[in-house]
Amino acid sequence: MKSRRSGRAVQARAARGDIRITNVRRVFGSTVALEDVDLVIEPGTVHALVGENGAGKSTLMKILAGLDRADSGEIRFGSQTAIFRNVREAMRQGVFLVPQERAAIDGRSIADNILVAAESLGTRFRGKAERYARCSELLSRAGLSTDPASMFDSATNLERAYIGILRACAADARVIILDEPTAYLSTHDASTYVQFVKSVRDQGITIVYVSHFLEEVLDIADSVSVLRDGRMIKTAPAEQESPRSLIRSMVGSDIESIFPPQLPASSSAQTVLAVRMSGASADAPTITVRAGEIVGIAGLMGSGRTEVALEILGATRSGANIELRGKACTNRSPRQALHRGIAYLPEDRKKSGLLAHRSIRENVSVSMRGLENGARWFSVQREALDVRTALAAVGAKFQHIDQGITQLSGGNQQKCLLARCLSVNPSLLIVDEPTRGVDVKSKQAIYQLLHDVASQGTAILMISSETEEIIGMTSRFYVMRTGRVVGEFLTEEANAEVVVAAAFGNQNGHGVKQ
Numbered sequence: 001m002k003s004r005r006s007g008r009a010v011q012a013r014a015a016r017g018d019i020r021i022t023n024v025r026r027v028f029g030s031t032v033a034l035e036d037v038d039l040v041i042e043p044g045t046v047h048a049l050v051g052e053n054g055a056g057k058s059t060l061m062k063i064l065a066g067l068d069r070a071d072s073g074e075i076r077f078g079s080q081t082a083i084f085r086n087v088r089e090a091m092r093q094g095v096f097l098v099p100q101e102r103a104a105i106d107g108r109s110i111a112d113n114i115l116v117a118a119e120s121l122g123t124r125f126r127g128k129a130e131r132y133a134r135c136s137e138l139l140s141r142a143g144l145s146t147d148p149a150s151m152f153d154s155a156t157n158l159e160r161a162y163i164g165i166l167r168a169c170a171a172d173a174r175v176i177i178l179d180e181p182t183a184y185l186s187t188h189d190a191s192t193y194v195q196f197v198k199s200v201r202d203q204g205i206t207i208v209y210v211s212h213f214l215e216e217v218l219d220i221a222d223s224v225s226v227l228r229d230g231r232m233i234k235t236a237p238a239e240q241e242s243p244r245s246l247i248r249s250m251v252g253s254d255i256e257s258i259f260p261p262q263l264p265a266s267s268s269a270q271t272v273l274a275v276r277m278s279g280a281s282a283d284a285p286t287i288t289v290r291a292g293e294i295v296g297i298a299g300l301m302g303s304g305r306t307e308v309a310l311e312i313l314g315a316t317r318s319g320a321n322i323e324l325r326g327k328a329c330t331n332r333s334p335r336q337a338l339h340r341g342i343a344y345l346p347e348d349r350k351k352s353g354l355l356a357h358r359s360i361r362e363n364v365s366v367s368m369r370g371l372e373n374g375a376r377w378f379s380v381q382r383e384a385l386d387v388r389t390a391l392a393a394v395g396a397k398f399q400h401i402d403q404g405i406t407q408l409s410g411g412n413q414q415k416c417l418l419a420r421c422l423s424v425n426p427s428l429l430i431v432d433e434p435t436r437g438v439d440v441k442s443k444q445a446i447y448q449l450l451h452d453v454a455s456q457g458t459a460i461l462m463i464s465s466e467t468e469e470i471i472g473m474t475s476r477f478y479v480m481r482t483g484r485v486v487g488e489f490l491t492e493e494a495n496a497e498v499v500v501a502a503a504f505g506n507q508n509g510h511g512v513k514q
Contacts, residue, residue, distance in 0.1 A: 018042050019064075019175065019206065024073030026059050033059040035230045037073070041223075046197065046207040048217040048238065051227035051250055052439035053409030057210050060227070061177050064208070065097035066090030091121060094174030098164035100183055100437065104152055111135045111148035113163055118171040138166045142196055157301055158189040165200060176200070177208040182216060183437050184348075186301045186465055187500065194220045212439055214243040226250055251441050258444040259472035260451040265490060266290055266475075270325065272428050272459035275308060277485060278319035285488040287478055289428065289459040294450060296470040296477030296491075297463045300503050304483035305463045306347050309430045313337045313344055324428070338370050343426035345417055347433045347463070353417045354405055361387050361401040364420045371424055390419035395445055411442030418446065422453065429453065432463040447473060467496045479503055 019041040026034040034056045041047040049057050062068040064075070066084030075082045077093065084090040087097075096117065105113050114135050115123070125131045128149075135148035142162045146155070155163065161181055168176045178197070182190035190213075197220060201207050211217050217224060221238040226249040233249045248254055269290040276286045287308065289295045297305045310316040314331030322329050324340060331337040334344065346352035355363050364387045387401050396415040398408060405413060414434070421429055431450065435443040450473065454460050464470050470477050471491055479487045479502035487502045 045222040048221035053411040055227040096168035100180040296474035299480035341427035343421035390423040411438040
């Protein structure tokens with residue numbers, strides 16, 4: 001059943017043709033975010049935007065979506081100039097932004113979340129039956145059998161990703177801007193999502209796709225544009241590009257490999273951590289990490305990877321047997337874990353890591369202050385020195401330590417959190433999705449930093465949904481499924497197929513060590 005909204009507006013939008021951006025400039029204080037940017041996006045295509053954090057992608061997206069306005073230049077949708085004073089005006093012209101931190105109405109139904117934009121723009125339905133019928137049609141088009149009346153809170157990560165697009169489709173979107181849409185999806189779900197985006201494009205909707213996953217970009221995009229330092233470097237058909245050519249354009253030089261040389265597995269170094277999951281069978285592997293070693297945990301979303309970290313920290317308890325340096329260890333809280341030399345980089349920096357309304361200084365020094373137990377004699381001068389030292393060690397770029405943490409790019413925010421972890425000289429560092437939402441050059445810097453830290457004797461447990469990252473960074477890794485450790489592998493004997501097979505339960509012939 002169709003909504004009662006007239007189809008004439010949709011036809012008129014479709015006739016407007018391409019998006020043409022000419023000489024767009026945007027300056028924030030002394031920072032030039034965009035400089036004379038020219039770009040043409042053909043209608044009914046997937047056009048990818050790539051670039052390092054701080055390259056100008058987010059600013060350009062916000063201008064297109066009505067969240068910001070250019071200082072100069074012109075944006076035309078077909079024959080009409082587009083000057084959006086706010087998000088509502090952009091939405092009325094069929095332009096929708098689906099942010100990385102997906103806007104959601106928690107505590108409401110999936111139908112409420114899908115129809116919120118359409119209803120705010122004036123679409124009316126004759127009661128729940130018509131609302132649910134419209135949502136069921138959209139969900140079915142996406143290949144989902146989800147009940148529109150079910151609560152959004154219970155939706156899976158993949159369903160939430162779909163709902164962001166369906167919300168725009170329900171409001172007759174002509175252009176959908178997707179910002180890092182697969183950042184929180186497993187490899188399998190990301191592949192499924194990419195196919196759905198292609199089907200949306202095939203319906204005539206223009207997709208602007210922003211992602212740091214270059215293989216994914218080349219799979220999904222018809223055209224790709226590279227931004228660097230606020231300038232448009234090039235636009236080309238995706239089929240003519242490769243990850244290496246895109247990286248060269250993004251950073252201005254070749255990067256032979258983003259991974260440093262792998263550290264060797266060592267059986268003689270001290271075992272810093274040993275974790276045996278609750279209810280594990282007698283032959284199930286015990287997770288161990290030795291001094292100077294980077295060990296990985298792989299698996300699908302929901303497999304229990306992050307829960308291992310939270311159990312070690314004392315944030316949750318499921319009865320796992322944990323040993324720290326050969327002695328039984330049960331942390332009652334993350335603070336106690338910190339005092340025992342355990343530092344943790346959380347999976348979601350915006351939700352669980354950053355103090356969003358605080359300064360860089362406060363974000364980096366929070367663990368140092370934790371070790372001081374809030375003593376009144378904590379020296380502000382010493383704090384400033386220690387913060388600057390920690391930031392220099394991770395290569396973070398910033399103006400001054402008292403500026404807001406949210407003023408930094410995603411890569412520099414992540415480096416600040418790593419500086420927080422390393423400022424307390426941990427003997428065990430747990431990093432959960434350490435490079436999520438950062439660009440290639442920042443990834444390379446973070447990988448080198450972790451390699452150097454491990455080389456100095458720190459034990460590192462790396463949790464990641466990126467198979468390439470697990471294989472590229474660890475000497476050994478474990479695969480988890482449904483809360484259990486189902487395999488242990490030496491990285492030199494493994495490949496991506498081994499990881500995926502173990503994560504999905506197809507272990508035959510892949511040498512899973514049970």
